[in-house]
Amino acid sequence: MNSKYSEAKKIVEKYGQQHLLNFYDKLTEDKKEKLLDQILSIDFEQVKKLYDNIQNHTEKKDNIIEPIEYLDKSKIDIKEKNYLDDIGKEIIKEGKLAAVTMAGGQGTRLGFNGPKGTYDIGLSSKKSLFELLCDSLKEANQKYNVTIPWYIMTSEENNADTENFFKSKNYFGYPKENIIFFKQGKFPMIDTNGKILLNEEGLIKEAADGHGGVYIAMLKNKVIEDMKKRGIDWIFIGGIDNVLVKMVDPTLIGLAIDKNVSAAGKSVVKAYPEEKVGVFCNKNGRPSVIEYTEMPKDMSTQKDNNGELKFGESHILCNLFNLKSIEKISENILPYHPAFKKANYLNNDGKIVEASEPNAYKFEAFLFDAFEELDDMAILRVKREEEFAPVKNSDAKGVDCPKTARELYENYQNNK
Ligand code: UTP
Numbered sequence: 522m523n524s525k526y527s528e529a530k531k532i533v534e535k536y537g538q539q540h541l542l543n544f545y546d547k548l549t550e551d552k553k554e555k556l557l558d559q560i561l562s563i564d565f566e567q568v569k570k571l572y573d574n575i576q577n578h579t580e581k582k583d584n585i586i587e588p589i590e591y592l593d594k595s596k597i598d599i600k601e602k603n604y605l606d607d608i609g610k611e612i613i614k615e616g617k618l619a620a621v622t623m624a625g626g627q628g629t630r631l632g633f634n635g636p637k638g639t640y641d642i643g644l645s646s647k648k649s650l651f652e653l654l655c656d657s658l659k660e661a662n663q664k665y666n667v668t669i670p671w672y673i674m675t676s677e678e679n680n681a682d683t684e685n686f687f688k689s690k691n692y693f694g695y696p697k698e699n700i701i702f703f704k705q706g707k708f709p710m711i712d713t714n715g716k717i718l719l720n721e722e723g724l725i726k727e728a729a730d731g732h733g734g735v736y737i738a739m740l741k742n743k744v745i746e747d748m749k750k751r752g753i754d755w756i757f758i759g760g761i762d763n764v765l766v767k768m769v770d771p772t773l774i775g776l777a778i779d780k781n782v783s784a785a786g787k788s789v790v791k792a793y794p795e796e797k798v799g800v801f802c803n804k805n806g807r808p809s810v811i812e813y814t815e816m817p818k819d820m821s822t823q824k825d826n827n828g829e830l831k832f833g834e835s836h837i838l839c840n841l842f843n844l845k846s847i848e849k850i851s852e853n854i855l856p857y858h859p860a861f862k863k864a865n866y867l868n869n870d871g872k873i874v875e876a877s878e879p880n881a882y883k884f885e886a887f888l889f890d891a892f893e894e895l896d897d898m899a900i901l902r903v904k905r906e907e908e909f910a911p912v913k914n915s916d917a918k919g920v921d922c923p924k925t926a927r928e929l930y931e932n933y934q935n936n937k
Pocket of ligand 1: 623624626627628629630631637674705729730731732760761762838913
């Protein structure tokens with residue numbers, strides 16, 4: 522056996538993960554190499570810590586949670602709106618804005634077999650989510666006489682399909698050199714006993730590391746470097762699954778610059794206190810997003826002097842950062858959150874187990890966990906019907922599904 526094998530063997534023995542090499546002899550030479558590389562690159566200490574945390578339900582420290590200040594876009598007086606827009610428009614026209622679309626998710630809830638961005642929500646144009654987003658960038662390019670670089674984050678699972686889709690559609694007529702794909706990181710999945718799973722091929726089962734993986738992926742894939750070369754100062758980061766996402770918004774840029782902050786986020790008013798969304802807040806004096814699962818009931822119903830929810834600014838994954846703040850964030854590792862999911866795997870008898878119920882943990886970083894590293898953040902409240910049409914579930918669920926997104930999109934287009 523080679524020295525790489527001996528090294529890998531030592532590691533798996535140290536961490537009680539010997540089963541990972543059970544089927545080594547049966548693998549092809551290529552796969553043997555791949556498995557050893559996987560073992561040598563995984564941070565087993567971190568995997569162990571994450572599993573221990575799940576077991577011990579580590580106590581959360583007492584945080585001081587306070588409402589966050591925001592500006593309501595629909596209520597800004599026209600003079601101030603023009604002032605902010607002029608600042609933002611200047612940045613866009615000078616070619617200092619880039620857009621990042623995070624499209625590495627699994628789209629499990631939608632139940633579509635393929636990258637979510639290739640999904641057609643049923644518009645008469647039959648356009649995919651990718652094309653709808655591309656349309657909005659093309660419109661902005663024309664308006665401001667620039668070409669905004671569009672960075673698309675994919676994952677190991679969907680990168681090839683995504684790139685092939687763009688090729689087959691001739692990049693929707695967008696200048697090809699301004700569409701840049703980059704892959705997010707991955708993390709091994711573990712079972713309820715903390716054992717790392719093997720996939721159907723006998724390799725380590727890995728899953729995308731969550732949308733919070735975007736910062737480190739931008740660093741590792743030299744996206745930050747590329748942006749510097751292109752003279753980019755501001756970056757909009759959003760998801761692929763909001764049909765009404767406004768990636769190019771001068772008001773948001775103007776607000777961040779005017780407030781002298783390194784990041785800004787958009788919010789929509791929480792529909793009702795129990796709505797399952799995270800909301801912007803200040804946590805221990807820093808901007809943050811509190812998940813609905815962490816929010817005590819009395820807090821979720823509290824109202825301010827205007828009769829509005831005190832914690833009512835829903836986070837919609839529409840955020841703007843300056844390049845320096847992304848550089849800073851990308852140097853630190855964000856916390857990983859466990860998610861209990863269904864995962865097919867190869868068991869110790871060499872049989873493939875098809876999961877019908879959640880049976881394993883995957884670990885995800887959340888984009889908004891990085892907000893606490895920022896001193897301050899500007900929040901712009903926008904109208905749900907103008908900027909938020911998520912595609913999360915299948916139509917059978919009836920909410921945040923292709924049907925609701927299609928209706929919102931059509932209404933918006935008709936009233937524009
Ligand atoms: P979500 O977590 O809401 O949805 O991602 P999802 O992963 O697409 O679908 P489910 O949860 O499996 O049903 C919100 C946005 O973040 C991106 C998604 O592609 C989507 O645009 N995302 C999520 C990533 O890019 N990578 C991830 O690891 C997770």
